[in-house]
Amino acid sequence: PLIERSLPVVREFGDEVAVSILMQFRGQARIDFGDVEGGMADLREGIQLALEAAPAGIVVAAHINFGDAVWFQDGPEDGLALFRQAAEIGDRRGAVSNANWARMESQWPLFDLGRWDELVTIADGLLARFEDRMQIAVLTETFRQLVLVNRGILDGAPMIEERVLPRAREIDDGQVVVPAFRLAAMARSALGDRSG
Secondary structure, three states, X not given: OHHHHHHHHHHHHOOHHHHHHHHHHHHHHHHHOOOHHHHHHHHHHHHHHHHHHOOHHHHHHHHHHHHXXXXXXXXXHHHHHXXXXXXXXXXXXXXXXXXXXXXXXXXXXXXXXXXXXXXXXXXXXXXXXXXXXXXXXXXXXXXXXXXXXXXXXXXXXXXXXXXXXXXXXXXXXXXXHHHHHHHHHHHHHHOOOXXX
């Protein structure tokens, strides 16, 4: 309701950048509440407006947001294409931190596609750039370790409990906490600790 009330005001008195951001928020909300078609249309409009008027970081974010929705609705290959496009735009237009976030998110569909070597290569590159306390590093390490655990390589299991989980708890964001706990559960199970 807040977006619906503010959107006409922003369209009349704001700029296209603000409208682009609102369209992304509304699109995500509409999808979450079951209006997939309307939400996807909002996200497309958000991208179009961002491409026409927004700084690079917002353009990249619009592609990432749309990539998330496309990944869930149309499959990992299509979502991956948008994450890669977002990273390329960010690199080309000087929004490097946003480009790195897009690279991090590309791990998710790569995992689903079984392209785990590619995921690990991306993860290794990102982890060389970021402190392990940062959200992007925790998410990256989580997906990197998820590949290793699924491959039966459990050397990193102590690190999951000692570093990944505590940092995920500190960050306290569902998109970080949920994958970290899933990883920890899988690692414990692989080590024979079913109750853990």
